[in-house]
Amino acid sequence: MTxxxxxxxxxxxxxxxxxxxxxxxxxxxxxxxxxxxxxxxxHHEAFWVGRITAECGSCGRPLPVDQLRRHP
Known part of the structure; x- marks a missing residue:
């Protein structure tokens, strides 16, 4: 039987x-x-930039900083 x-x-x-x-x-x-x-x-262009996040200077929304494209 198969x-x-x-x-x-x-x-x-x-x-x-x-x-x-x-x-x-x-x-x-x-x-x-x-x-x-x-x-x-x-849609503003001013940011407070840290090591991990950048926070909009106008409304305060945090964005992660793109670590791959950071130049030394």
């Missing part, structure tokens, strides 16, 4: 997690040192 091809059992949770991981995500705004940056809420 058996057919083995089937992989996938749970609903695994299928949903795979669908969520494959879904396109919206772009996350970041502060890029050396470029003109605008606040996503009030």
């Amino acid at each position: 058996r057919g091809p083995a089937r992989k059992v996938v749970s609903i949770v695994d299928a949903r997690a795979a669908a969520i991981a494959a879904a396109p995500r919206p772009a996350m705004p970041v502060y890029v040192p050396g470029r003109v940056n605008r606040c996503v809420e009030c």
Whole structure:
């Protein structure tokens, strides 16, 4: 007696997690040192810049600093 091809059992949770991981995500705004940056809420260009975040000088919205593009 021969058996057919083995089937992989996938749970609903695994299928949903795979669908969520494959879904396109919206772009996350970041502060890029050396470029003109605008606040996503009030569109002003003044920021208080720290090591980890940059805070809008007008409305106070924090943005993460893009660490990959930082120049020494």
